Amino acid sequence: MDKIELRVMKLTAGMLAIFLLALLYASYARNVGMPACVPYSGVFSKPHLQQIDSNTYEAFFVAKMWSFEPSDVYVPAGSDVDIYLTSSDVVHGFNISEKAVNLMAVPGAINKKTVHFEKAGIYKIVCHEYCGIGHHSMEGEIIVYDKTK
């Protein structure tokens, strides 16, 4: 094999190894999770928020033309929220731009992502998958309040 060709192969293999290590670091050291698919059940079709321990919540969102239900969710700062998402009509998007949340709401399917809200504030949810004439106004909020105030 040509000497230069071998060097190029080593260089690219090294770069791929660096990418892989960075992903492993993000996954294990920084706890960056991937969205998961959950088996469909009737529980998810009823939009609600429930507390499952002192700082963990489950939010069941249903996307529909052209809103999210529940549209406002209140959780205290420092909470972990398990977001379960489905759609009752067409495919919608579910994006929290301040957080690494980018989900699809698909009828008959459930997507799940766990998000940690450390800072108090209003986190806007927007639909980022074109879903019809009211798409631009389809939004919701996760309001993270400071427990000490």
Place this chain on the structure above:
Amino acid sequence: MHNDQLQKEFKPKGAIAFFVLLLILCAGLWFSLYYVMLQKQ
């Protein structure tokens, strides 16, 4: 004879430089998105 010698010693410097720059650009884009993801976590 002179041409043979030149061919043996030929090193594609331009192509290597282009490839290395491409890798740097790719790594730069990749790590900038990676950094955004970590910041949003």
